[in-house]
Amino acid sequence: MRSNMAVLETESPRLLAAVRGLLAAKGIAGPAEIAERIAATDAASPALGAAMVARAWTEPEFRALMLADGTRAAEAMDIPMRGLPPLGVLENTPDLHHLVVCTLCSCYPRAVLGYPPFWFKSAAYRARAVRDPRGLLRDFGTTLPAEVKLRVVDSTADYRWMVLPLRPAGTEFWPAERLAALVHEGDMIGVTVPKVA
Amino acid sequence: MLAPGTAVRVRDDWPETRGPCHIRTPWYLRGHRGTVVRHLGDYPNPEDLAFSLPAATLALYHVRFPLAAIWPDAVGTDDLVVELYETWLEVAP
Numbered sequence: 001m002r003s004n005m006a007v008l009e010t011e012s013p014r015l016l017a018a019v020r021g022l023l024a025a026k027g028i029a030g031p032a033e034i035a036e037r038i039a040a041t042d043a044a045s046p047a048l049g050a051a052m053v054a055r056a057w058t059e060p061e062f063r064a065l066m067l068a069d070g071t072r073a074a075e076a077m078d079i080p081m082r083g084l085p086p087l088g089v090l091e092n093t094p095d096l097h098h099l100v101v102c103t104l105c106s107c108y109p110r111a112v113l114g115y116p117p118f119w120f121k122s123a124a125y126r127a128r129a130v131r132d133p134r135g136l137l138r139d140f141g142t143t144l145p146a147e148v149k150l151r152v153v154d155s156t157a158d159y160r161w162m163v164l165p166l167r168p169a170g171t172e173f174w175p176a177e178r179l180a181a182l183v184h185e186g187d188m189i190g191v192t193v194p195k196v197a
Numbered sequence: 198m199l200a201p202g203t204a205v206r207v208r209d210d211w212p213e214t215r216g217p218c219h220i221r222t223p224w225y226l227r228g229h230r231g232t233v234v235r236h237l238g239d240y241p242n243p244e245d246l247a248f249s250l251p252a253a254t255l256a257l258y259h260v261r262f263p264l265a266a267i268w269p270d271a272v273g274t275d276d277l278v279v280e281l282y283e284t285w286l287e288v289a290p
Contacts, residue, residue, distance in 0.1 A: 086238070103223050130225065130277060131268060150275040152264070157221045157257055157280035158240045 045114040050183035054176040099190035101129035102155040109160035140191040203233040206289040219247030234259040256283040
């Protein structure tokens with residue numbers, strides 16, 4: 001039953017070529033489709049997530065859609081989501097702050113944030129995020145007031161999670177483009193919060 | 198289907214001691230009590246998918262655990278929310 005464990009010992013380039021060949025032969029995904037997916041993955045960056053956040057801050061209807069169905073909100077901004085795990089969005093409020101981790105591996109909302117930062121995959125981050133999250137936030141320069149509740153979201157299964165951070169004070173009349181420039185990768189993981197420079 | 202607010206316990210089971218397996222339930226939660234936040238949808242069981250075996254569709258839940266219930270030195274009301282499949286949850290009395 002577990003005889004296919006042997007594939008784990010196969011040299012990676014040979015294994016990749018075999019898998020690509022099988023995907024094409026079985027009509028699951030051809031070379032063009034795979035190339036398209038690699039291009040979309042390479043093109044994704046935190047700027048996409050930041051644009052979603054800025055739009056949520058300025059358009060209540062988009063905010064409601066984003067919180068209800070992150071995948072549809074991303075698609076509404078022409079971000080390719082087909083075939084990808086569902087995107088969940090965690091809303092920070094004045095009373096609640098979210099921190100995302102994947103303790104089992106490195107699940108990350110790549111479609112909207114691009115490749116994860118190197119530390120997101122580290123054993124130290126993954127262990128500390130659930131064991132000492134406030135201490136971890138302090139190391140990122142983020143001091144959470146005692147009255148703000150911290151919720152750690154361990155991304156263990158089929159969803160990918162991003163944080164919708166709190167809009168900083170003093171940005172009331174800013175257009176979405178200027179707001180988006182305030183939002184960085186760590187703000188959408190929850191290790192930092194957007195700040196007006 | 199487990200309703201939001203249902204008290205559950207993560208099964209104190211260790212399949213990794215019985216041979217090769219693929220598990221999406223973290224070690225640090227086995228045997229701990231939590232509360233169902235909501236049903237996230239139904240997905241094929243990754244424990245079977247990983248070995249290209251026929252996979253039953255399972256309910257996936259967001260389950261909340263107070264950090265203070267998991268770690269002996271944790272204080273305050275901070276908590277943790279984790280995706281867990283129905284087969285790992287038992288309704289806690």
